[in-house]
Amino acid sequence: MTRSATIARSGRPIWVKCMAEPLLVVDQLQSWYGESHILHGMSFEVGKGEIVTLLGRNGAGKTTTLRSIMGLVKQRSGSVRYEGKETIKLSANQIARSGIAFCPEERGIFSSLTVKENLLLPPEIAQGGMSTERVYELFPILKTRGNSQGTKLSGGEQQMLAIARILRTGARLLLLDEPTEGLAPVIVEKIGEIITKLREEGFTILLVEQNFRFAERVGDRHYVVEHGEVVDRFERDEVAANREKITGYLGV
Template sequence: MTVLELDDIDTYYGNSHVLHGVSLELAEGEVVALLGRNGAGKTTTMRSIMGVTPPRRGSIVYRGENIVGKSPDKLNERGINLVPEDRRVFPTLSVQENLVLAHKLAADPKPIEEMYELFPILDELRTSDAQNLSGGEQQMLAVARALVQRPSLLLLDEPTEGLAPVIVDDLQEMLQAVVDEDVTVLLSEQNVNFAFELATRGYVIDTGSIVFEGSVEEIQSREDLLEKYLAVSPEEVA
């Protein structure tokens, strides 16, 4: 079953035309990577889906409903949850308070204790203010806050941005547990190896247009794609 389908969307920031006819789709329980260099259009695609920067043309169909024009709050209620690249945790609230707030806003939340089981690092930091967490800890909190709302579709925008390699490894292990629960995930990433470990299929975006769609294995095998659009050599790909 198709959960999300973008059909030929064009998105603008003011008069700046950023996305050009972007089309992609996700099936139930699928993890799909949106890959590209910085500025390629990954975040704008996420913002378009979430209603933050709605497209001016094309459709975004979520579970059979065209959601273009719906507010982010309404989309959240429908089960779409975005973890933005800047995390946006509430800095003066504790880890527990961040999770409690998300829990209260959800129609059918998961138990908060499940989040601590999934992210044991956070269990040790329950009473710590979010502003005192490291970047990796804040990212885990942002993901946990999204998951406690039991999303049908999870949008992860650049989750490894600015994180140390050892933290990236920890985050990957924890997100693998999320993936194993059959959550439908669209993951935008510059860190291709991180994305390749979690996703089964991917889209490559460049200057606001999709230039390739295929399996992770196909992308890994294409030296031209890796070097031209993802700025990595075949030797760097795990």
């Protein structure tokens, strides 16, 4: 197993604490949608119990990275290892069964299912998932609106549902694609609290964000993505000193 240890563009190591194999290793991941080459060798790592963010402008390839890890992009090459096991040849359902859960950007609430059916849809893939009672404790609205049509919930409630339903399954790595997009500040606040709480409960989170202010608050490490590859990395304690550089990358 080879790990490309540095980021090509900036020359920085991908991660400094690389003693043991991290929970997720993405190594030279490339992917294509038909003719268009989207990811040009993404490399980054996520350690157990961390919150890692992928930052970058629109179209940089952040969402495609999550979809490629999940096996939803058919044409991909390179290496994605989860708990040391190669998943690049597996199908989406097999990857999910290995312990990775996905919360898509468009939230993916099913309109032909009730809130409760949406919540109970993902099958349990391993022991140790959050109990339904605990999920209701974290998201009381889902209990009171259980029989409503899933898409009748407000945007923020739909986002809560999309996160809540992947907590029960026993998956330990959560891929969250822009959970704060288009939501009111007070809801963003709430989602931030929940994500922090999830880390305390032992979940590992790979977060795609455009909202840097949100990302810097919850993230332990940030990778900057441009044109389908990682171009820089910042640890939590490096953010303050590099704020200008980061906002420059993000063009805000």
